[in-house]
Amino acid sequence: MxxxxxxxxxxxxxxxxxxxxxxxxxxxxxxxxxxxxxxxxxxxxxxxxxxxxxxxxxxxxxxxxxxxxxxxxxxxxxxxxxxxxxxxxxxxxxxxxxxxxxxxxxxxxxxxxxxxxxxxxxxxxLTDMQKVRKVKKDITEGYTYKVKDSAFSDLLEKISDQIVEWVEDKTSPGIERAKIKERILKGEDLWDEYLKLCDDLVRSYYREKALPKHVRVITEQEIKKLSELLQRTSYAPKVLRHTGQKPLIFVQYGTGCPFMDAMHIRISEAWGADGVLHFDPSWGARCEGLLEGLLAHEEDGSIITLENLKLIKSALNDSTLWCVRAHRGVNTPEIVLLAHEAGADLTKINIVYGSLNGGSDPERLTVDGVYSIRLAAKFNMPFDLPTNEELGGVPAPKAFAGMMVVAYLSVKLGAKPILKPLFCYSPDAIINKYMEDNYIDYNVGKILALRDIIDAPIWPGEPIGFMTHTEDRVQSAMTTALHAALGKSLELDAITVSSTDEAYARGAITTSARIDSLRAIADTYRFFGDAKIEPTKKAFEYAKMIKDGIFKTLKKVAERGDFVASLYDGLFGTKEEGANPGRAGRGTVRKC
Amino acid sequence: MLTIGILGTAKNTGKTTVLNSVLKCLSDKRIAITSIGFDGEDLDHVTGLPKPKVIVDEGTLVVTSQEAANHSTAKLELLENLPLETPMGRISLYRVKELGTVVLIGPNSSDDLLQVIKKLEDNELEFLIVDGAINRMVPFQHVDYVIIATGAARTTNLDELVSEARLMVKAFLLPRVDGEERMTLSGVVSIEKLKLYVDKPLLIESPIHLILADDYKKLEGLLERMNIAVKRKPKLLCVTVNPCYPQRRVEGYQLSKIDITQAVQALRKELDLTCIDVNKEENILCEVLMNCR
Structure with a gap:
């Protein structure tokens, strides 16, 4: 031509x-x-x-x-x-x-x-649609979960043995409900038994059709509209990483409205997210029993019902990983069950965090947690272990000790845990000036310490850069992207990122703010490629400090000889440090 | 079938507003519409400002692309696919089944417009209205009538606006001749070319070939002195002036307005031609259109 x-x-x-x-x-x-x-x-x-x-x-x-x-x-x-x-x-x-x-x-x-x-x-x-192929990945693949230091494994073995032994003859309404629900899902009519184990709010929903505050039933017309809308939206698959396969990028949703969630998910996928996490309302963790049906919640958090979960699943791309969190409340076992039933890939369980910062009674969540871990193992559903008590003020070593106990216990029970340290500007780091020079060293120290203890997948969250965000969306996208770059530099398995208005949305977050963060990450990954972020020698000092701190905590817990008592006694974090043993479900554990 | 083109001197000179007025004036006629560019979009592609919608009545024929038809609220019945391509797909002929807005993507060159005109001739239509695109005008060498749409978007300097419109009108008033012995200049007639033949009677293809030159002042001077005729030309119906223009602001554009009364009066005085404010004088436009035959 x-x-x-x-x-x-x-x-x-x-x-x-x-x-x-x-x-x-x-x-x-x-x-x-x-x-x-x-x-x-x-x-x-x-x-x-x-x-x-x-x-x-x-x-x-x-x-x-x-x-x-x-x-x-x-x-x-x-x-x-x-x-x-x-x-x-x-x-x-x-x-x-x-x-x-x-x-x-x-x-x-x-x-x-x-x-x-x-x-x-x-x-x-070739269009992007034909060129980019995204496939769902198993975050836990290739990890042996081997504890690298026998001093650690001895302590963890002792603590987890004690837990397994202690829960053996105990049950709770949460566990019993999960067992009944499993049979209901198979077609048995056991609703009377189920409702006997629920709080009034749930009972009156089923018996008198009384809706909890700010909850409404989604109409047929709305469902039809959504499915039309979902059919109309299509987009080419997009990968945010410029090079390499890690980290997978997750976003969290929980607008309260399953439709808005569905569209947030679609938009996140279109802008390159690899996975999404379902966040439910906080009262869902404190109220015995789960609702059913397609329900919208006009406040933060999307209500967990099998129908809501299935609707959201219908909006998900085949390659998108889906985590439904179960970790912290009196419905943990049942949520693991429903998550599996709805087709979730992942869930979220951490007995220690749920007990100390999630509002659940330590005794109750220990019994429920072990049962939930066993369910997750049965369903071959990996789960992450959040350590958000660090945001309440608990020092990272203590939060990590709790995570290690649950992780070790999980592996013992045949499950696949994923470690979830925070990449954050935590109160403890502020007070002790660990991050005065930079945001890199202390976060790197956390990862090095964990990697030194166990060969397990690591997925910082939730979200990365917690407490470094401001109302300025450019700043917010920037700090998220830099933390994402650190995650890539450390070759971590996954990260969770927030929208740029997550902390300051004054209501539902906006889709454009979601795009902000994902877009910023894409360019940061383009900028860094395979180049690394180099920490100072402080990072190694922090790693040692954190590892020693984890060891000391584990030692005290092992010596105490009683995991649940250790939670109440503040061995995983004291009240002054911000760890407050929860009260939801207190006194409900009984002998089988 | 008579064809009417709406020729703009720049973006946002009010072509679509004129088009809608024309459609209203001719509402009792059998008409077809199309565009030599892209029309009827919600927001301007360059300034991001809202644009007037093109509203079509039942029975009107519309030449547009399939994608554009999908974005129209008027119910359109596909009559025929035409062998003409645009960056936004192939062009087809539709009939409006139910009143609504329409997005127009039509033949974008002289040859393609000629094909459309030929195609439509079998449809017993009275009028084909062709909306212009940006400042493009060459395809209008093949229409019967043109309306020149100018305004503040071209320039907010009223003297310049008036002298430019005056030149364009003068070019359109050049005589059309057939078979006379004249020196013929084909293609674009630049000022340099004209200067070579100042004393000779010239024949050029159309007035549009002349006004493509970008120095209007020099051109007007030459027109005064020279003997120029055209091979073909659309008849000039009127000049419309739009007071609105996209004003550049710190963030994007804002729709602003200037007082054009003075320019309209100046044009009326200097030219033997109807000149109207596009926003105010639709009735005059209708009267002018009644004279088309």
């Missing part, structure tokens, strides 16, 4: 220069014009050369559109318009603008060279 390349611009000609190289390498005959030529001169050259393609490049400012329009008019006036293809390219060019300007094709900002080449050579160009 004979191609005339025209930078219809006073200075910019990079794009046509690059096209010139590309086309001449491919054996096309090209004529590259210099910038700043008079349009009449260019037309004369067109008349003389009679190219097959005229490719015009122009950045679109006001009046530039008129200039591009005049160029087409001139070609038309000399009778050349239909004798060659005329193409316009430039940052702000869209198909719509090319149409208005009267060109045959327009190529904008996101154009790849191969698309322009394919257009000229009349070849099919």
């Amino acid at each position: 004979k191609i005339l390349l025209v930078p219809l611009d006073p200075v910019h000609d990079v794009a046509v220069k690059m096209l010139n190289r590309e086309f001449s390498q491919r054996g096309h005959q090209t004529i590259l014009l210099p910038p700043d030529m008079k349009m009449e001169e260019i037309i004369e050259i067109c008349q003389k050369e009679m190219p097959d393609y005229i490719m015009v490049s122009r950045t679109l400012g006001y009046n530039a559109a008129e200039i591009l329009g005049r160029f087409i008019d001139l070609l038309d006036a000399v009778g050349l318009r239909k004798k060659c293809k005329v193409v316009v390219g430039g940052k702000a060019i869209t198909k719509e603008i090319a149409t208005e300007l009267g060109y045959d094709a327009g190529f904008g900002e996101k154009t790849r060279w191969e698309e322009v080449v394919a257009y000229v050579e009349g070849k099919e160009v």
Whole structure:
């Protein structure tokens, strides 16, 4: 083909220069014009050369559109318009603008060279939809869960043995409900038995159709609308990582409205999220029993019912990992069951965090937690162990000791735990000035300490950069992206990221704020590639300090010989440090 | 079938507003509409400002692309696919089944417009209205009538606006001749070219081929002195002036307005032609259109 390349611009000609190289390498005959030529001169050259393609490049400012329009008019006036293809390219060019300007094709900002080449050579160009294939990944794959230091494994063995032995003859309404629900799901009518074990709020919902405050039933019409909307939305799969396979990027949702959740999920997927986490209302953790049906909640947190979960599942892309958290309340076993039933890939369980910062009674959550872990093991559903008590003020070593106990116990019970340290500016780090110089060393110290103890997957959350965000969305996206870069540099398995308005949304978060963070991460990953963030030597000191702290805590708990008593007694964090043994479900554990 | 083109001197000179007025004036006629670019979109592709919608009545024929048809609220019945391509897909012929808005993506060159005109000739239509695109005008060399839409969006300098419109009108008033012995200039007629033949009677393709030159002041001077005729030309119906324009602000554009009374009066005085404020004088436009035959 004979191609005339025209930078219809006073200075910019990079794009046509690059096209010139590309086309001449491919054996096309090209004529590259210099910038700043008079349009009449260019037309004369067109008349003389009679190219097959005229490719015009122009950045679109006001009046530039008129200039591009005049160029087409001139070609038309000399009778050349239909004798060659005329193409316009430039940052702000869209198909719509090319149409208005009267060109045959327009190529904008996101154009790849191969698309322009394919257009000229009349070849099919692979769309993103065909090029990028996303597959669901198992975060726990390849990890042995081997404890690397026998001093640690001795303590963990002793503590977890004691837990297993202690729970053996105990049960709770939470466990019994899960057992009944399992049979109900198989078709048995055991609702009377189920409701006997529920709080009044749940009972009156089933018996008198009384809805809890701020809860309403979703209408048939709304369901129909959503499915239409979901059918209409399609997007090319997108990968945020520029290089490598890790970390997977998760976002959390829980707007209260399953429809909004579905659209938030779709948008997150479209912008490259690999997984999503379901957040339920906080009262769901304190109220015995679960509701049923398609329910909207006009406050934070989306209500867990099998129907809500299934609806959300219907919006999920096949490659998107889905975590439904169960970790901290009196319904933990039943939520693990429903999560599995609805097709979740992951759940979230941590007895220590749930007891000390999640509001559940330690005794109750220990009994329920072990049962839930066993269920998760049965369903082959990995789960993460959040350590958010650090945000309440508990020092990371103590929070991590709790996580280690539950992780070790889980492996013992055949489950696949995922460690979830926080990447955050925690109260303890602030008070002790661990992060005075930078946000890198202490976070790196946490990861090095954990890796030194056990070979397990690590997924910082929830979200990364907690307490470093401000109301300024640019700042918020920036700090999230930098923490994401640290996660990549440390080759972590996954990260959870917030929207840029998560902490300051004053209501439901917005989808554009979600995109902020994901977009910032994409560019940060492009910037770093495989390059690493280098911590100072402080990171190694912190790692040692954290590891020693974990060991000391485990030692005290092992010596105490009673895990539940250790929770009440503050061995995993004292009240002064912000650990408050919860009260939900207190006194409900009974002997089998 | 008579064809009417709406020729703009720049973006936002009120082409779509004129189009809607024309459609209203001709509402009792059998008409078809199309555009040589992209029309009827919600927001301007460059300024992001809201645009007037194109509203079509039942029975109107519409030449647009399939994608654009999907974005129209008017119910459209597909009559025929045409062998014409745009960056936004192939163009087809539709009939409006139920009143609504329509997005127009039509033939974008002189040749393609000619094909559409030919195609529509079998449909017993009275009028084909062709909306312009940005400042493009060459495809209108093949229509019967044009309306020139200019305004503050072209320039907020009223003197410049008036002298430019005056030049355009003068070009359209050049005589059309057939078979006379004249020196013929084909293609674009630049000022340099004209200067070579100042003393000769010239024949050029159309007035549009002349006004593509970008130095209107020099061109007007030459027109005064020279003997120029055109091979073909649309008849100029009127000039419309739009007081609104997109004003550049710190963040994006804002729709602003200037007082154009003075420009309209100046044009009326200087030219033997109808000149109207596009927002106010629809009735005059209707009267002018009644004279088309």
